[in-house]
Amino acid sequence: MLRYARQISLLGTEFSEELMRHEGREGKISLTIGVNADSLATWFAPVFTALAKWPQLSCEILRTDENLTVGLLRSGRVSAVVTNSQEAAQGCTIRRLGSMRYYAVAAPGVVSEASKDELSSVPIVLFDREDPLQHQMLERIDPTKPRPVGTISYVPDSLLFVQAIRAGMGWGMVPEQQLAIAPELMVLNEQWFIDVPLFWQRWSVDSPALDRLGNILYTAAQESGIGLLP
Numbered sequence: 421m422l423r424y425a426r427q428i429s430l431l432g433t434e435f436s437e438e439l440m441r442h443e444g445r446e447g448k449i450s451l452t453i454g455v456n457a458d459s460l461a462t463w464f465a466p467v468f469t470a471l472a473k474w475p476q477l478s479c480e481i482l483r484t485d486e487n488l489t490v491g492l493l494r495s496g497r498v499s500a501v502v503t504n505s506q507e508a509a510q511g512c513t514i515r516r517l518g519s520m521r522y523y524a525v526a527a528p529g530v531v532s533e534a535s536k537d538e539l540s541s542v543p544i545v546l547f548d549r550e551d552p553l554q555h556q557m558l559e560r561i562d563p564t565k566p567r568p569v570g571t572i573s574y575v576p577d578s579l580l581f582v583q584a585i586r587a588g589m590g591w592g593m594v595p596e597q598q599l600a601i602a603p604e605l606m607v608l609n610e611q612w613f614i615d616v617p618l619f620w621q622r623w624s625v626d627s628p629a630l631d632r633l634g635n636i637l638y639t640a641a642q643e644s645g646i647g648l649l650p
Contacts, residue, residue, distance in 0.1 A: 449629045450478040454493070454501040456486035457547070458520060459618065461578035462597040463644030470636040477629065485550050486616065493621055500622035500630055502637065509621060517618040517638060518647035524557050524612040525605040526591035536608060543571040543590030547581055553593040553614055561612065597644070615649055 455464065460483060471479055482498060489501035494509050508514040526542075535542050540558050559566035573589050575581045578598070585592050586602050593614065599605060620637055622630045641647045 448478060449476055450480070451500070451629060451633060452480040452482065452498045453633070454482045454484050454489040454498045454503075456489065456502055456504075456618075457483050457576075457578045458486075458595050458598075459502050462520070462595055463640060463646055466640040466643065467636055470640070474632070477633075479633075485548070486618065487550060487552065490621065493623075499627075500620065500633065503619055503621055504616050505621070506617060506619055511624055512621050513624045515620045515634060515638065517620055517641040518645075519615040519617045519649035520646055521596045521649055522553055522593040522614045522616060523596060523599065524554075524591060524608045525585060525594050525599065525602075526608060527586055527588045528604065528606055530588050531591050531606070531608055538565075539591070539608075540565040540568050541570045543573070544568045545573050545575055545581065545584050545590040545592035547578075548574055548576045553616070554591075556614060557593060557612060560614075597646075618646065 460481070471477060482492065484492065484501075486502065486504040489498075489503040490505045490509050492498045493501050493503075493512060502517065506514065506516075524539075531539070531542055539561060544554055546554055554568065555566060558568065571590065573584060575584045575589075581592065582594055582598050582602050582605075584590075585594065586605060591608065594602070594605065596613075599607075618641070620634050622634060638647075
């Protein structure tokens with residue numbers, strides 16, 4: 421019900437805005453979208469530059485995990501999301517943005533050559549309890565030891581997550597784009613990476629505002645380089 425109500429509200433607002441444009445006045449459009457924290461911390465900055473040139477739009481961005489964004493879309497809390505789900509939610513359309521590559525990294529001295537063979541025993545940093553990347557990496561390295569048994573720390577902020585790893589709290593999966601700000605971090609193995617696909621999912625209503633916003637995000641993703649990854 422919430423989703424349908426917000427769709428009707430959006431369409432009504434856009435219709436009124438179109439009428440006011442013909443009368444020489446400017447209308448206001450409000451959109452709420454869900455975006456994962458790592459996207460906000462890496463490739464998303466040019467989106468704000470484009471939004472600054474769109475004064476009629478009031479945009480609320482909800483920071484969330486890319487694994488949980490579709491739930492917000494289905495509930496009607498948001499009208500579009502950046503998500504890793506390639507299955508379109510009911511009543512929605514989907515467009516691929518690209519992929520973010522995450523490497524297993526640590527500060528010097530945290531993971532020795534010998535301990536790489538027992539990575540599940542090394543202290544680990546997770547974004548939050550919903551963060552699956554480190555577990556996926558452990559399972560790929562050694563399917564018999566997919567769960568960490570060493571000290572676990574949770575840091576639910578993209579920038580501070582990297583800082584925690586830089587400080588030596590443990591190893592973790594960091595987006596390739598963020599390694600530039602932490603050149604001292606060591607990639608544990610060049611083959612230890614995970615590509616996380618990103619998609620733009622939005623209500624499948626005829627909305628010029630959602631069309632325009634989707635094009636802004638797609639352009640930013642392509643210019644950042646994430647659109648080049650499979």
